[in-house]
Amino acid sequence: DSGVTQTPKHLITATGQRVTLRCSPRSGDLSVYWYQQSLDQGLQFLIQYYNGEERAKGNILERFSAQQFPDLHSELNLSSLELGDSALYFCASSARDGGSPLHFGNGTRLTVT
Amino acid sequence: GQQLNQSPQSMFIQEGEDVSMNCTSSSIFNTWLWYKQEPGEGPVLLIALYKAGELTSNGRLTAQFGITRKDSFLNISASIPSDVGIYFCAVRSGGSNYKLTFGKGTLLTVNP
Numbered sequence: 001d002s003g004v005t006q007t008p009k010h011l012i013t014a015t016g017q018r019v020t021l022r023c024s025p026r027s028g029d030l031s032v033y034w035y036q037q038s039l040d041q042g043l044q045f046l047i048q049y050y051n052g053e054e055r056a057k058g059n060i061l062e063r064f065s066a067q068q069f070p071d072l073h074s075e076l077n078l079s080s081l082e083l084g085d086s087a088l089y090f091c092a093s094s095a096r097d098g099g100s101p102l103h104f105g106n107g108t109r110l111t112v113t
Numbered sequence: 114g115q116q117l118n119q120s121p122q123s124m125f126i127q128e129g130e131d132v133s134m135n136c137t138s139s140s141i142f143n144t145w146l147w148y149k150q151e152p153g154e155g156p157v158l159l160i161a162l163y164k165a166g167e168l169t170s171n172g173r174l175t176a177q178f179g180i181t182r183k184d185s186f187l188n189i190s191a192s193i194p195s196d197v198g199i200y201f202c203a204v205r206s207g208g209s210n211y212k213l214t215f216g217k218g219t220l221l222t223v224n225p
Binding site for chain 2: 002004033040042045046048056059090092102103104105106107
């Protein structure tokens with residue numbers, strides 16, 4: 001158990017809808033990272049937050065947004081969903097802004113129909 | 114963007130055999146990592162390499178950071194059924210964050 005909790009485990013929704021994925025980092029970790037895993041693209045970095053502030057952005061679509069709250073949990077919001085957004089979404093946390101390894105949650109499997 | 118070439122894509126081996134997989138890049142990196150992902154779970158860090166030429170072991174796993182800083186390999190000795198999973202190499206981007214770029218993975222199947 002990595003200590004990173006992601007909910008829900010599975011999510012099925014229709015095109016055009018909006019969903020929110022939630023992540024609770026390991027106790028004491030200040031950094032949260034979001035990754036998308038799909039068969040064709042592999043694991044792709046989306047965005048990182050550190051202590052509530054956005055720190056780095058990857059290949060995140062404009063339809064996607066995230067935030068980290070004062071209690072350090074994070075949410076990834078996906079809107080105007082398309083079939084191609086179906087994927088596994090992982091959250092990872094680390095103790096510091098850099099230099100400490102990432103610990104991944106078990107992911108949220110999103111299916112857009 | 115940065116791309117890692119990981120090979121082989123998949124491996125089917127018998128229990129007890131040794132396994133080797135590798136990862137190459139056209140760019141130089143200062144940190145190479147190896148992760149394992151099992152079905153229904155997130156990637157788990159196996160080995161982290163921070164210095165060119167470094168050889169690090171974790172039980173039956175051994176990984177090396179290439180001297181050119183553009184490649185790394187992972188060896189698994191005397192494989193067992195629970196070694197089944199997808200193995201990913203990853204590199205850390207520079208700067209103050211810990212953004213990782215992952216290879217496409219090697220799917221390992223071990224026949225008992």
